[in-house]
Every structure is written in C-alpha cells, then in structure tokens.
Amino acid sequence: MCSLFLDNIRRYIFEHYIRPAVEEGNEYIILKAGDIPREMHLNNRMPAVCNALGSKKSIDTYNSWLMKQGYNVKIKVDPINVTPSGHGSSVEYKYVFIKNNEMGSSEVRSSNNKSNDVTEDDARRIMGRYLGVPLYKERLEINGKYKEFDLVNVAYRIVGDFKNFKYKGQAMAEMSNIIEYIWVMEKLEKYTGTKWRKIIVGAGNKKTFETFAKRYDPWLEDVEIYYITKEYKVIKLR
Numbered sequence: 001m002c003s004l005f006l007d008n009i010r011r012y013i014f015e016h017y018i019r020p021a022v023e024e025g026n027e028y029i030i031l032k033a034g035d036i037p038r039e040m041h042l043n044n045r046m047p048a049v050c051n052a053l054g055s056k057k058s059i060d061t062y063n064s065w066l067m068k069q070g071y072n073v074k075i076k077v078d079p080i081n082v083t084p085s086g087h088g089s090s091v092e093y094k095y096v097f098i099k100n101n102e103m104g105s106s107e108v109r110s111s112n113n114k115s116n117d118v119t120e121d122d123a124r125r126i127m128g129r130y131l132g133v134p135l136y137k138e139r140l141e142i143n144g145k146y147k148e149f150d151l152v153n154v155a156y157r158i159v160g161d162f163k164n165f166k167y168k169g170q171a172m173a174e175m176s177n178i179i180e181y182i183w184v185m186e187k188l189e190k191y192t193g194t195k196w197r198k199i200i201v202g203a204g205n206k207k208t209f210e211t212f213a214k215r216y217d218p219w220l221e222d223v224e225i226y227y228i229t230k231e232y233k234v235i236k237l238r
Contacts, residue, residue, distance in 0.1 A: 009052040022071050028096045034089030049057055050087045070125040071094045118203035118228045123162040130234045142191045147184050159185050160199030165208045175212050199224045213238040
C-alpha cells in the first residue's frame with residue numbers, strides 16, 4: 001500500500017473531521033468508512049480507508065498532529081461496527097476526544113520553553129491557525145530529489161520554511177539561506193506544474209527579515225514573509 005496515498009487519506013480525515021470536531025469542542029465523532037471514498041472520489045480503496053480510520057499507526061498519527069497543532073486532547077478509538085475482515089463501507093469508528101491533562105497548551109509551552117523563544121513547533125501551530133489549515137514538516141520530491149520544509153500542507157498547496165535568526169549584523173549568510181529555500185520552492189512549482197502558496201516565517205532578529213523583504217522585493221513575486229514575536233503574534237512583512 002502506498003504510504004503517500006494512505007497519508008493523503010489520513011490528512012483528509014484529520015482536516016475535514018477530526019480538527020473541526022476538536023475546534024467545536026465535540027466530545028466525540030463517528031466516522032463511517034463508506035463516506036470517505038465517496039467524498040474523496042476514490043475507487044476500490046476501502047482497505048486503505050479502513051486502515052486510515054482504525055489502525056494504531058493512524059490514531060498515533062492523528063494524536064501527533066493534534067499535539068503539534070497545540071490541541072490539548074488525544075483520540076481514543078472505539079470500533080462500533082467492524083466487519084470480520086476489518087474492511088467494508090459499513091465499518092464505523094467512534095473517536096472520543098480526551099483531554100491530556102488540565103494544563104493548557106500555552107502553559108505547556110511556557111514550562112518547556114523558559115526563554116520564551118519561538119520554536120519550529122510553535123511556528124507550525126501559530127501559522128497553521130493564522131492560515132486556517134494544519135501545517136506539517138514534510139520532505140517533498142522535486143525532480144527525483146527530496147527537500148525538507150518546516151511548513152507544508154500538500155492538500156492546500158502551501159509550502160514554507162521557518163527561520164530563527166539571532167545574528168544582529170549584516171546577516172548575509174542568513175539572507176542567502178532564505179534565498180536558497182525560495183529558489184527550491186520555485187523549483188517545486190515548476191516540477192509539479194502547480195501553483196503553491198510560498199511562505200517564509202521568521203523569528204529572532206526581526207530586522208534581518210525586514211531588510212530581506214525590502215532588499216529583494218522586486219525578485220520575490222508572490223512569496224509571503226511573516227514574523228512571529230516572542231508573544232506569538234504574527235506580523236506580515238510582505
């Protein structure tokens with residue numbers, strides 16, 4: 001079974017069912033296997049759908065995504081209608097959302113991050129909420145080679161990277177690093193033949209990102225540049 005294909009089904013379930021239910025404060029949701037392939041226009045993929053709904057790896061994946069997005073809940077799965085084979089359109093699972101503990105996610109971040117510095121995980125969570133879609137760390141194929149990006153949502157064609165720069169001088173090496181990632185993102189667009197929303201998200205020395213946005217503005221076209229403050233506020237620089 002293609003792991004990428006299975007992962008796409010997981011992403012659909014997470015983005016269209018799990019995350020909205022958690023956002024609305026639901027205590028549980030019931031998912032029916034037959035609904036997923038109809039909505040995703042899949043044919044003869046029921047085993048993959050049932051795997052995405054009920055396997056331990058899938059539930060562990062959903063819980064990992066929930067944690068990375070800053071949600072203080074985990075899923076407990078309850079198979080309420082499962083065939084002997086484990087497959088079939090009538091298969092149903094109940095996802096119960098259980099709070100991890102009484103400590104809120106912001107308190108957890110504060111206790112784990114004494115310097116109050118913005119981390120890569122913070123950037124994924126904060127920008128995911130800012131853009132309205134979950135973001136992930138992903139390795140994307142570009143003409144037979146793979147490049148890892150910090151901020152990706154393949155379904156919504158979003159790709160970007162997070163940079164936390166501390167150097168307060170001219171920071172030419174840091175700017176060159178940003179240029180490299182923008183160049184690779186443009187290669188991704190060319191390779192896939194699809195338009196992507198390209199973003200750079202910064203933290204640390206704000207002046208580096210402000211200077212970069214101003215200096216290279218004529219070359220950046222549709223690249224978006226954001227800065228996250230120590231108070232986790234998002235500022236759009238470009």
